[in-house]
Amino acid sequence: MLERRLVLLKGILESEEVYLRELETLLTPMKALRASAGTSQPVLSSRQVQTVFYQVPEIRDMHQSFYSGLKARLTKPGPGKDGEKNYTGFDLMVGDLFLKMVNQIGLYGxxxxxxxxxxxxxxxxxxSDPRFRTLAQSMMSRNGSNKTLTKYTFEALLYKPLDRVTKTTLVLHDLLKTTPEEHKDYSFLQEALRLSRSFLSGINESSQCKREVTLSHGMRRKLMRDGFVVDVSEGERSLRHLFLYTDLLLCTKHKHATKGKQEQYRFCWFLPLAGLKLRWVAHQERPPDTHLRVHTARTKMHLHRQQLRQHTNGPRGIALAARSRKKLEQMELTLFTHSPLYTLELHSPSGKSHTLLLSSLSELEEWREVIDKLTKDNIETVPPDLLTLTSACVKLRMTQQPPLHSTHAEDERSLCGTLSVAVHSACGLQQPASVYACVEVDGYEFYDKQAQTHSSVHSLNPHWDQELxxxxxxxxELRLLCVSESGGQHHTVLGRASVKV
Structure with missing residues (x-):
């Protein structure tokens, strides 16, 4: 645990160094622009300069202080042989540095x-100004271990602090997970995480209006839900990020950040919610080629998982573990795209249709419920500015990445082995029906995670007495769904619940 904590701290230090260079690059033209503001031909007015660089110097100073403190702690000579670096154990304390930084996080507000x-x-x-255009499109910063020059736009650099403040909570969460409870840092990090979460919560509430777009006479377009799904087009499966707004569904392709460019979304399609019809198709058998692909991916995942458990000690072991984790994530992403068996069909009055695949009936039902509730309202769709709407997805999203199990740290409360579930009976139906129980479990994708009972006879009190x-x-977690069968492939979820295992 302490070795993982050390690796994480070194990563934080490197990340801080890159971030500080980006802030310095952003601040480089500030002095010249201020001087220009007092001339007869200013590039920016004094007020504009103040607006563009507002709070950036203070944020830079805060992170410079944190970086210097963390670097000093990580390179402090220890009592080891020949004055070697004291990187290990309970002596390395950094919690006070994180708490001091988070206490100043209000600067980001x-x-x-x-x-x-x-x-x-x-x-x-x-x-409007060619001089500013030249400046804004060619700002250079030295990044990476080899300090290579990276080209940024002014706007991309302005986005960096926005991106940084959202990652602070994630970093503190990861660091707390690798810090033993008896470590002196533990209480400091707990408090820092609490303050960070509280700050982000306040920011999210105050910026809720940024998720809204005026439709007409007081109506607002607001983001209701988002998440990763599989979009099927001409037999091809593609991983997509789906955004549900008050009046429309927007399907996008997520583009990861590359050097000098922030992450972004590309428009795929959209459907107005007015008149939208939904139909879900029950559990389907996979085609043989897809079944083989899924089986191969699962086998590789299992091997990488075993390797991950073996490589825990020493620098080489940590490096091998990181490689295995990356491969595990890639395989799980392949499975996420090719293993889903539940189909949600979307049919618009305009004649446009799209097909989505989801891994779990429970998730499909959550999407269906929210869309169904929105379509019952008397909604009006104002044609969206698709470019603006898609560009705003990075800021608006509530889901950062696909729900990959391999990205989470191991939890001691999770179970491994054979889980037996006996489904006996159900009560409380409003009218007689033929129903079956669908049971879903979470965890790694090595094995099938859904199973269902046979359909009951037409009755008010179905009995199965079946073991899955x-x-x-x-x-x-175990998720239970009670599904009514009414001929053909038309099924209806009557109720659902989840149970911690």
Missing amino acids: GFIGNYENAVEVVRRCTL CFQVDGAQ
Whole structure:
């Protein structure tokens, strides 16, 4: 645990170094722009300069202080042989540094509140002034271990603090997980995480209006739900990020961040919710080629998982473990795309249709419920500005990445082995029906995670007395759904619940 903590701290230090260089690059033209503001031909006015760089120097100073403190702690000579570095054990304390930084995190509040205004000034001046355009499109920073020059746009650099503050909570969460409870840092990190979460929660509430777009006479377009699904087009399966707004569904392709470019979304399609019809198709058998692909991916995942458990000690072991984890994530992503068996068909009055695949009936039902509730309202769709709407997805999203089990740290409460579930009977139906119980488990994708009972006879009190068995690894939750069969493939979920295992 302490070795993982050390690796994480070194990663944080490297990340801080890159972030500080980016902030320095962003601040480089500030002095010249201020000087220009007092001339007869200013590039930006004094007020615009203040808007563009608002709180950036203070944020830079805060992170410089944190970086210097963390670097000093990680390179402090220890009592070891020949004055070797004291990287290990309970002596390395950094919690106070994180707490000090988080106590100043309010600086980001001013930056976030001003962000839209700063971007607007940059965009407007980029279009109107060739001098500023040249500056805004070619800002250079030395990044990476070899300090290679990376080209940024002014706008991409302005986004960096926004991205950084959301990652602070994730970093603190990971660090707390690798810090033993008896470590002196534990209480410091707990408090820092609490403050960070509290700050983000306040920011999310105050920026809720940023998720809304005016439709007409007081109506607002608001993000209701988002998540990763599989989109099927001409037999091809593609991983997509789906955004559900008050009046429409937007399907996008997620593009990961690359050097000098922030992550972004590409538009795929959209459907207005007005008149939208939904139909879900029950559990389907996989085609033989897909079945083989899924089986191969599961086998590889199992091997990488075993390797991950073996490589725990020493620098070489940690490096091998990181490689195995990366391969495990890639395989799980392949499975996420090719293993889903539940189909959700979307039919628009305009004649447009799209087919989505989901891994779990429980998740499908959650999507269906929210869409069904929205379509019952008397909604009006104003044709969206698709470019603006898609560009805003990075800021609006509530889901950062697909729900991959391999990205989470191991939880001691999760179960491995054979899980047996006996399904006896059900009561409380409003009218007689033929129903079956669908049972789903979470955890790694090595094995099938869904099973269902046979259909009961037409009655008010169905009985099955049937046992379902699952091979599980990392299971923590069991989901139960009661489904009514009314001929053909038309099935209806009558009720659902989850149980911690």
